Amino acid sequence: MQWDVVVVGTGPSGLATAINARQRGLRALLLERGQFAATVSRFPHDMVLYSPRDEVQLAAIPCDSRQERPTREEYLSYLARVAELTGLDIREQTEFVGLSGHDGDFTVRARHRGEPVSFSTRKLVLATGAFCTPLRLEVPGADLPQxxxxxxxxxxxxxxxxxxxxxxxxxxxxxxRLHNEGRAHVTVVYPRGEFHSRKWRWHLPDLARLIQGEAIRVLFNTTVERVEPEHLLVSSRGETQRIPCDWVIVQIGFEPGKDVLRVAGIQYDEAGCPLFDPLTMQTNVPGVYVAGSLVMGAFENPLFISSIRHHGKAIISHVLGEPSPLASSRKADDAGKLLAGYEGLKDKLDLDYLLDLVPVVIGDLPYQWLDVFHPLLSTFGTEGDGPPKAWADRCILDMLPERHFRGGVDFKGHGVSPGTVRALRMADGKLRLGEILSAIEEEAPEAAQKGLIQSVLEDLLALLYQGKLSWRPTPLGRHDRLA
Known part of the structure; x- marks a missing residue:
């Protein structure tokens, strides 16, 4: 079969591009030379992302981190959940090695576990990231195990x-982290006289305090001469000293993705920055695009997930013959400012799309909270001698003691509307969000449905953002994926 778009790379920009393609009715295939979201997987354990959770989410699906900025583990779990919910077609252990053909009729050559494979596609997107290959330390002893x-x-x-x-x-x-969590004795060796204004910006106050207190030692204007079994030989202003050390952690940057650009026929400069139009992300090869941090080559990367997740919008708009989402408000004479402008784009919340994708997980809610009020929720009441009134038409606030709510029922410190209580009870970890709202439509009086459903959506999403509920993929076989 011929794909509309083949995307190389399963980081945030690659996933976002494929999701945009699917939302617009295009057939998209993702290739990953290693494991899914390999770049994020290589982050240190429990590393906290620089961007807040609402700036790293994809497809308007909330990132249900329990803190403002997700950890590496939380974000990996989130990306996998997004891939499952959106039904993306991903081929892991499949390395892109070549391209032939022309715009509209490309053949992508790859190796899957060493065996040659090929894919026919109309368009190709390279989103391999800028953090795949770390720069190597080129001194004697650099191959020692420490x-x-x-x-x-x-x-x-x-x-x-x-x-x-x-x-x-x-x-x-x-x-x-090595100082705070590892309790290690840390020395930083840096060849320049001071840290760049854009570097260390996330940790500078904490680090400045530790450096001033001599908890962390920093050697400026210092270069490495040789690695020895228990020492590091360094030079500073013509003087050589031997630093005792058990480990050398090399964090000197990454090689730009020149190899992947070269095999695709894309022109690039000495720093590995590809030639591309920042309005459309199309390269000098018609029909071939770049996305994500790959576009910056070896330059100090000013792009974060909050920006690169929107590159796919420009790409898919161009594939469909539409104007760039930034074309009306940005000029292409300053590529840096234009790329930064992608951060201003937002995912439009498509409720129909979201409701079709997202099941709800109650977590400990049925056991720790709803079970307490279960008799009230499930009991049929009467008003005088009239007919029984179903619980779905009753207001839970009328039945609970005053201490149980602050402007609404209190759940883990969050005010919850009566409609949300009913919706959560109906969900019980089994129903999709869309099914919950359908049940509300059947139960609630027609005049109250719109307000009730809006209230339920707002409360559920608020709980998800605050980490008080979480998503879970629907059990296999219960729902079909998107066609």
Missing amino acids: VRYGYGDPSAYRWQRVVVLGGGNGAAEAAL
Whole structure:
């Protein structure tokens, strides 16, 4: 079969591009040379993302982190959940190795577990990221086992002597976490005289305090000469010193994705920055696009998930022959400002799409809260000698003691409307959000349906954002995926 779009890379920008394609009725295939969301997987354990959860979500599906900024583990789980809910077609262990053909009729060549495979597609999007291949330390002894290009679990370095090489955000995060969580003795070696204004910006107050208190040692204007079994030989202003160390953590940057650009025939400069139109993300090869941090090459990357998740909107608009979403308000004479402008784009909340995708998980709610009020929720009442009145038409607030609500029923500190109580009870971890609202439509008086449904949606989404409820993929076989 011929795909409309083949996307190489399953990070946030690649997933967002494929989701945009599917929402617009296009057939999209994702290729990943390693495991799903490999770039995010390589982040250190329990690393906290720089961006808040509402700025890293895809397809308007809330990221249900229990804190303002998700951890690596939370975001990996979220990305997998988004891929399942949107029914994306993903081929892992499939490396892009070549391209032939022309715009509208490409053949993508790849290797799946070493075996050659090919895919026919109208368009190709490269979203492999800028953090796939770390820059190597090129000094004698760099191949010794204590030299690492990531640190994984900080607790593995407890009370040990660790030297961090680099002066960017990765080095800052490593130094801070190795000290705070790993209780390691940390020294930072940096070849320049001061940290760049854009580097260490996320951790600078904490790090400045630790450096001033000599809890973390920083050697400026210092270069590495050699790695020895228990020491690091460094040079500063012509003087050489030997630093005792058990581990060397290299955080000096990443190689730009020149290989993937070259095999696609895309032109790029010395820094690995591809030639592309920032309004459409199309490269010098018609029908081939770039997305995500790959577009910045080896430059200090000013792009974050909040921006790159919207690159796919420009790509799919161009594929469909539509104007760029930024074309009416941005000029293409400053590519940097234009790329930063993608951060201003927002996912339009398509309730029909969301309701079709998202099931609801109650978590501990039925056991710790709703069971207490279950008799009230399920009891039929009477008004005088009149007919029984179903619980769905009763107001739970009329039946609960005053202490149980603050402007509404209180659930984990959040005021919940009566309609949400009924909806949560109907869900019980089994119904999709759309099915819950359908049940409300059947139960509630017609005049009250619109307001009730809106209230339920607002309350449920608020609870999800606050981490008091969470999503769960529907059990296999219960619902068909999107066609």
